[in-house]
Amino acid sequence: MTTVVVTGLGASTPLGGNLADTWAGLLAGRSGVVLIEDEWAAELPTRIAGRLAVEPSEHIDRVKARRLDRSTQIALIAAEEAWRDAGFGFGDDNPIDPYRLVVSVASGIGGLHSLLDNWDAQRDRGYRRVSPFTIPMLMANAPAANVGLMVGAKAGVHAPVSACASSNEAIAQGVDAIRLGRADVVVAGGCEATIHPLPLAAFGQMQALSRRNDDPAGASRPWDIGRDGFVMAEGGAVLILESLEHAQARGAKIYGTIAGTGITADSHDIVQPNPTGEGQSTAMIRALKDAGLSASDIKHVNAHGTSTPQGDVTEANSINIALGDATPGCVVTSTKSMTGHLLGGAGALESLATILALNTRTVPPTINLHEAEPNLPIDIAANVTRSLPAGDLAAINNSFGFGGHNVAILVTNANQT
Amino acid sequence: MATTEEIRAQLADIVNDVAGVPVADVQLDKSFIDDLDVDSLAMVEIIVGCEEKFGVTIPDEESKNLKTVGDAVAFIEAHQA
Numbered sequence: 001m002t003t004v005v006v007t008g009l010g011a012s013t014p015l016g017g018n019l020a021d022t023w024a025g026l027l028a029g030r031s032g033v034v035l036i037e038d039e040w041a042a043e044l045p046t047r048i049a050g051r052l053a054v055e056p057s058e059h060i061d062r063v064k065a066r067r068l069d070r071s072t073q074i075a076l077i078a079a080e081e082a083w084r085d086a087g088f089g090f091g092d093d094n095p096i097d098p099y100r101l102v103v104s105v106a107s108g109i110g111g112l113h114s115l116l117d118n119w120d121a122q123r124d125r126g127y128r129r130v131s132p133f134t135i136p137m138l139m140a141n142a143p144a145a146n147v148g149l150m151v152g153a154k155a156g157v158h159a160p161v162s163a164c165a166s167s168n169e170a171i172a173q174g175v176d177a178i179r180l181g182r183a184d185v186v187v188a189g190g191c192e193a194t195i196h197p198l199p200l201a202a203f204g205q206m207q208a209l210s211r212r213n214d215d216p217a218g219a220s221r222p223w224d225i226g227r228d229g230f231v232m233a234e235g236g237a238v239l240i241l242e243s244l245e246h247a248q249a250r251g252a253k254i255y256g257t258i259a260g261t262g263i264t265a266d267s268h269d270i271v272q273p274n275p276t277g278e279g280q281s282t283a284m285i286r287a288l289k290d291a292g293l294s295a296s297d298i299k300h301v302n303a304h305g306t307s308t309p310q311g312d313v314t315e316a317n318s319i320n321i322a323l324g325d326a327t328p329g330c331v332v333t334s335t336k337s338m339t340g341h342l343l344g345g346a347g348a349l350e351s352l353a354t355i356l357a358l359n360t361r362t363v364p365p366t367i368n369l370h371e372a373e374p375n376l377p378i379d380i381a382a383n384v385t386r387s388l389p390a391g392d393l394a395a396i397n398n399s400f401g402f403g404g405h406n407v408a409i410l411v412t413n414a415n416q417t
Numbered sequence: 418m419a420t421t422e423e424i425r426a427q428l429a430d431i432v433n434d435v436a437g438v439p440v441a442d443v444q445l446d447k448s449f450i451d452d453l454d455v456d457s458l459a460m461v462e463i464i465v466g467c468e469e470k471f472g473v474t475i476p477d478e479e480s481k482n483l484k485t486v487g488d489a490v491a492f493i494e495a496h497q498a
Contacts, residue, residue: 063437128465132458
């Protein structure tokens with residue numbers, strides 16, 4: 001089977017406007033969660049979120065930005081960085097055959113700001129005030145489609161939607177496209193931009209969000225006994241996936257290999273994960289099987305770890321089911337402790353972090369973990385970075401989404417250059 | 418009542434805001450689509466911007482006839498309150 005490697009990375013997150021600043025923030029154990037000081041937040045039970053460290057307007061000019069939802073702007077910034085990181089140019093300097101180039105970029109919710117802002121305009125000032133670009137801005141495939149236009153992809157542009165598993169699913173579909181021989185290069189990733197009163201109220205009504213407004217940096221605290229919900233965040237990340245053969249032929253820098261993917265659906269409840277961990281653990285086991293590896297090869301898991309009371313415990317048990325006796329030898333972390341939860345952008349950002357953790361043999365910490373939930377079966381990188389051993393390494397990144405979606409991405413440090 | 422030149426200048430600001438066309442390029446003889454590279458959806462935004470700025474109503478069937486900056490300025494001049 002064709003080997004799929006990662007040759008470019010890009011990000012725009014609450015920790016930084018690019019890959020380097022984001023990764024430095026993760027290693028430093030820095031929180032990107034801040035108080036929302038806007039007037040609209042005053043009455044909300046949750047007034048904290050992970051806001052972008054760098055506004056997209058610093059990269060995208062005003063006229064172009066008028067036609068792009070904030071989520072798409074984020075995707076374009078991350079995709080441009082990843083594309084250049086892979087050594088590719090644009091226009092006449094773009095070396096990739098368009099019919100061998102696929103885009104698979106997800107958003108969990110879509111162009112929420114564009115949808116709601118235009119409804120506000122219509123309700124308050126009449127239909128003539130609705131932008132003629134509203135639909136191409138709000139559609140959930142807008143980030144993928146605009147990235148496709150930027151890089152000139154003609155072998156298919158995809159936007160899988162599976163809530164908070166969306167961008168791991170986008171990576172999995174990208175891997176499939178290369179393995180099935182439909183592409184040499186895939187721009188894969190995800191984005192989200194939903195810091196707006198409606199989702200804060202809606203997630204709040206589900207009792208899903210942390211209300212630790214007096215301590216934003218301490219609000220996302222996966223597996224800590226004081227956790228009280230997730231922290232919504234905006235941002236995105238993009239990975240350039242490439243067949244090993246194509247990457248080697250052009251002498252590309254290789255960060256690592258996507259050796260396996262595992263997808264399941266709980267078919268249990270529209271929001272609650274199956275508490276037995278059956279669906280989650282089966283996704284991880286499928287990724288292992290796909291990669292031809294065994295549980296003892298997994299030295300690191302970047303967990304979904306959203307900081308919800310039940311979800312964190314379920315996932316810890318799922319990891320234990322999947323890895324069995326090998327569980328104690330695996331360092332688990334949740335980078336959401338620092339970034340908050342990027343929803344449709346989470347899987348891509350955390351896959352990126354997993355690849356860099358293997359590449360640098362350093363696992364970012366899970367911050368705010370001062371008193372762990374009792375009897376957890378996993379070894380967590382609490383508050384400080386952890387080193388990974390020499391030699392071959394494999395790791396899993398988990399993403400789970402409302403709807404019962406479970407997607408595990410398995411990466412290795414094989415083929416690094 | 419705004420003069421032709423005042424209307425042109427204010428229209429130029431709208432075209433610049435919507436489509437990024439330099440203000441100085443928005444002259445009476447210029448075609449929105451052929452000369453200024455304004456696409457049909459941006460044209461809708463420009464029309465609505467004119468309605469707000471000049472207090473006129475420009476029906477969809479009328480907006481099709483506004484090919485040049487001069488066409489738009491003349492329509493606004495004839496219909497402004």
